[in-house]
Amino acid sequence: MTDHPLDAIFDRFITSPSIFKNHEVLRPSHIPDKLPHRDYEIQFLGKALGSALRNNRPSNMFLYGKTGTGKTIVSKYVTKYLRQRAAEIGKNVILSILNCVEVDTDYRVLARLCEVVGESVPFTGLPTDEVFKRFKAKLDSKKQLLIVIFDELDKLHHKSGDNVLYQLTRINTDLKKAQVSLVCITNDLSFKETLDPRVRSSLSEEELVFRPYNAAQLEDILGERAVEGFNDGVLGDGVVSLCAALAAQEWGDARRALDLLRVAAELAERSSEERVSEVHVRKATKQIERNTVQEALVSLPVQTKIVLWSVYVLEKSELKVITTGDLYKVYQELCKSTALEPITPRRANSLLNELSMLGIVNTKVVSMGRYGRTTKVSLSVSPREVRNILVEDFHIKKVSDFTADHLLEKN
Ligand SMILES: Nc1ncnc2c1ncn2[C@@H]1O[C@H](COP(=O)(O)OP(=O)(O)OP(=O)(O)O)[C@@H](O)[C@H]1O
Ligand SMILES: [Mg+2]
Structure with a gap:
């Protein structure tokens, strides 16, 4: 038998010992048996939600903390065990964690809540009020407690406002048999201030901060x-x-x-x-x-990609200093060649600022002596990386060989 070109590689996998014993354990989705240094938070949440086992509605709660401080994992850890204990003693406690990165509209929230109480609604199509009515009726058809955990609530709020939250904070007054508790999680520490004051006060009956x-x-x-x-x-x-x-x-x-x-x-x-x-x-x-960086680049809106491509093109040109004026000239040309409607210089500048906040470009206001002040622009990531990712875009592909030197006065 002749050697296969992949033999050497595959043999190594078979014969040499693996580094990983269980790769899954190192993934973010894994819930470990122990969560070191989160005893206080686990106890706090356990005490607050544990009243469900005694038929008391837990207070609504707000959990904050910077990214990666264990908010999601602690919530999953506590709810997993609470669900188990409630089942053992036959209590009707429904615990639902909504990831608001995905569940980011009122309709999606209500459709998911319908699903957890066993009411089927179509993915889209019904008026939101109707979905809410059906959810409420089904929920209240028996004695039960629904605990909804909104993970990354700021994402839902940013996209869809307070409407559904407002309805859910008021729902208990209309319910006869069932009850609802809400737990809200966010890593945006200033987010609470942006909520409607009525919603804010009913959501923060209790608060827990996760320290880094x-x-x-x-x-x-x-x-x-x-x-x-x-x-x-x-x-x-x-x-x-x-x-x-x-x-x-x-x-x-x-x-x-x-x-x-x-x-x-x-x-x-x-x-x-x-x-x-x-x-x-x-x-x-x-x-x-x-x-x-790659993720950030791939998901940029098309106009922002064109602005970024203008920076890229100018970095490749003979210019030593890129100013926003030159940038806009190139931007307009790129729009012409890609048949896109150009946005105003002011709007283009604000996209440039967004790119700067993402750490993709660097902008700096510099004095140009008697010519006043201008903003100097440069790429903060490797041009090769920008090129590799942006040329995948349908519009950018059309201007992948565009050069700017003919447009510029040398500086
Ligand atoms: N005390 C801990 N013990 C074991 N793993 C932990 C602990 N805290 C966090 N982790 C792990 O770190 C990762 C991040 O935690 P988690 O997802 O809970 O962060 P978060 O506070 O929800 O962050 P974000 O605000 O970005 O959603 C997860 O993989 C989680 O399993
Ligand atoms: Mg989280």
């Missing part, structure tokens, strides 16, 4: 997951502490710490090494950064 983890706490969290997730002895000295320290640098984001550890181990495995070292962790930081 410090490096030592992150190390414990990673340590627990590592025991379940990796084979013995595959993590080199200092790997876990380096991941923890790097994630604690901005604030204690456990997601970042876990991602670093998982990606470092994947890189080690891909290069057929038997141990994960600090070098892999350093490489993982770069890869994670690259992935975030």
Whole structure:
């Protein structure tokens, strides 16, 4: 039998020991048995929601904290066990966690709530009021308690306003048999102020703040997951502490710490090494950064992509300093060539500011001596990366070879 070109690669997978014992354990969706350094939060939520086991409606609650501080995992952890205990004693407690990144309209919220109480409604089509009426009727057809957890509530609110929240905070006064409690989660610390004051006060009967983890706490969290997730002895000295320290640098984001550890181990495995070292962790930081930039670039709206492509084109030109004036000239030409309607300079500037907030471009106001002040623009990410991703776009493809030198006065 002749050798297959993939033999060497596949053989390595078969014969060399894997770094991972259980890859799933290192993914964000996994709910571990222990959540180090969240005892207080678990107890707090447990006490608040536990009153459901005694037929008392738990207070509505607000949970805040920066990203990666364990809000989602603690909620899942507590509800999972509460569901189990309620079932054991035959209590009608329904716990539903809505991820508001997906469930981001009033209709979707109500359709999901209908689904959890066993009322079927079409995916779209009915008036929202009608869906609400059906949900309320079905919910109140028996004695039961519904606890709705709105995870990342700011996303729903940003897209669809307070309407459904307002209705749900008032619903208990109309219900005869059933009751509803609401738990709201957000990592946007100023979000609460944007809510209608009536909604705000009924949602925050109780509040819990999740503090960022410090490096030592992150190390414990990673340590627990590592025991379940990796084979013995595959993590080199200092790997876990380096991941923890790097994630604690901005604030204690456990997601970042876990991602670093998982990606470092994947890189080690891909290069057929038997141990994960600090070098892999350093490489993982770069890869994670690259992935975030890629995601941000792919999801830009088309006008923002054209503005960004103008910056790209000018970076490739002979210009030493890119100003917003030149940028707009190029932008207009690009619109002509792609048959898009140009937006105003003012609007283009605000898209440029959005790109700057995403960390994709850098803008700086500079003095031009007697010519006054202008904004200097540059790319903050690699031009190659911008090109690779943007040329996938249908409009950008048409101007992929566009050059700007003919438009510019040299500076
Ligand atoms: N105490 C902990 N023990 C074990 N894993 C944890 C702990 N805290 C957080 N994690 C893990 O870190 C990751 C991020 O946590 P989580 O999703 O709960 O963050 P979050 O506060 O909801 O963040 P966001 O605001 O971005 O949604 C998850 O993979 C979670 O499993
Ligand atoms: Mg979350």
